[in-house]
Amino acid sequence: MHENEESQLSQLLRMRRHQAPPPEYFENFLREFQERQRAELLRRPAWRIALERLGTRMNESYHALFGPFSPAHLSYAGASVAVLAIAAVYTTNMLQHPGGASGIAANRPLSLDAPQQLENAVALHRQSAPVSLDAYGDLGSQRSFELLQRASRFEFTPEQVLALQRDRRTAAPTTPTRQHPHYILDARPATYEPPVSF
């Protein structure tokens, strides 16, 4: 019974296979399709037609220049060359500066060995602090003033450097833009005054 129903359904559906419009419909269909295509071409904006023409010309020029190589091949080659160039530049930089970037050096702790470094540290302190060397005196920070005087004569002890750093840290919140110290000074600051001679 079930198979019979299934077969009847299949038969009914199969009958539809031969349903079709009259043959002239398909002749007209092709004509209508061609007319629509032409109308679509005419309706296209001028910029699009110009763009297509440009594309065709570029394509022709491209084939004249590169022959059988497809744009995909060339884009892969271009990408590979770019990656190699970046790698080469990076490697050269690494070889020239084996210690790493200047940012790494900037984070290293202060050394107390060389007088030049101490001088830099003092200059840094003056730059980082919200007030100038003169201002220290104005504010009555006698201790800072003394420390700076000693620094100018390269007489820092490690404890004094630590004190200087502590002093700088307490001043830091008022100067949030000066987060990272730097050690290179092109010229002496305008506020610099020679140490008082005793």
Next chain:
Amino acid sequence: MAEESANNEDVELVARAQSGDPAGFDALVVKYSPRLYGLVYNMTHNHDDTNDLLQEIFAKAYRSIAGFRGKSSFYTWIHSIAVNMSINFLKKRNRRPQMSLDDEESGLQNNRDLVEMTTSNDPVREADLAELQQRLNEAMMKLSHDHRAVVTMFDIQGMPHAEIAKILGISEGTVRSRLFYAHRQLQNFLEEFRQ
């Protein structure tokens, strides 16, 4: 062998169309429009909609022919476009106010099986058959778009499961399962009519 020859012919026509020869694409339109008409018509059940959709399907194929790389046959490719566009169209049409779908008197002909069965000098059987077809139309329209597409391709157009799977981008198992479910639904609708 015949299938391979047809495929080779398609490859040649596609190559001509891709090289800018419109006659190549015209030949493909002539070759595939009757078959695609059957597919789209059995999905929409409306001649005017079928005509418009078929024009759009070939227009889209023409625009995209440059990108056709021949990974599948042209037959599969154009059928995929037709099924997807028909399903999208049906989704849009469902959102519009319902229109008449009784399009059986729109001049369709050449139904050899139907002619044979209806010329049996049996007016009762003739009436029953016409009624059955009408019921079948209604039942088909109650199927989901996906199920209707599978029934149209398998039962009406006689495509194998594997081809349908390729066109719809689903597994053969899914095709069989959709067919089973759709047949059961159609039988239930027809059973109601018989009672």
